[in-house]
Amino acid sequence: MRRIYFLVPDIDSTKRVVNELLLARIEERHIHVIAKSGTPLEDLPEANLLQKSDFVPAVQQGLALGGTTGLLAGLVAVALPPASTVIAGGILLGTTVVSAGIGAWLSGMIGVNLGNRRIKEFEDAIEAGHFLVLADVPADRVEEIEKSIKQHIAEVEVETTEPKIPAFP
Known part of the structure; x- marks a missing residue:
């Protein structure tokens, strides 16, 4: 899956973009x-905390950093004289497991309070009244969907496409 960002000037155009995506068989x-x-977004699908915050990238970074720290601490503990090879x-x-868990938890708590880094570049446009539509689409359909949106709704700007997105947000 890849995430496409569409910057849309008004709510009517946003509804048309969402309808076009639904017609392209992108699930709501x-x-x-x-x-x-x-x-008011009326009946449009509003982004939730996972899309608006840096929670997922923060958890991934915390998991990696905590796991690495735990592994190194475990290696040091094993190298000390009282540790036997059995334990x-x-x-x-x-x-490793405990440190990875703690790292993921702490980073997640920090990440949930930070705005999404990818969305920060659109903050001025959003504050000016524009709408940002994020669409998670299959990688092989990105060009097709971008072209379809541009063809049917001229005022929409396709801003950027992320190389890949996590499976669960």
Whole structure:
């Protein structure tokens, strides 16, 4: 899956973009709309916390950093004289898993409070009243969908496409 960002000038055009995506057989759960705070989105699919925050990238980074730290701490613990080779594997595994979990949890708590880095570049346009539509589409259909949206709705700007997105947001 790849995420396409469409910058749309008004709510009527946003509805047309969402309808065009639905006609292209993109499920509604893969379409997310972000607007200025307080703007009524009517029946449009609003972006949730996972799309608006840096939660997922932060958890991924925390998992990697915590796991690495735990692995190194486990290796140090195994190298110390009282550790026997029988319990060495348990120490190594335990410190790695626990540290990865703690790192993911702490990073997730920080990431949920940070705005999405990808959306920050659109903040001025959103505050000016534009709408940002995020569509998660199959990688092999990106060009087809971009072309279809541009062809049917001229005022829409296709801003950027992410190389890949996590499977669950």
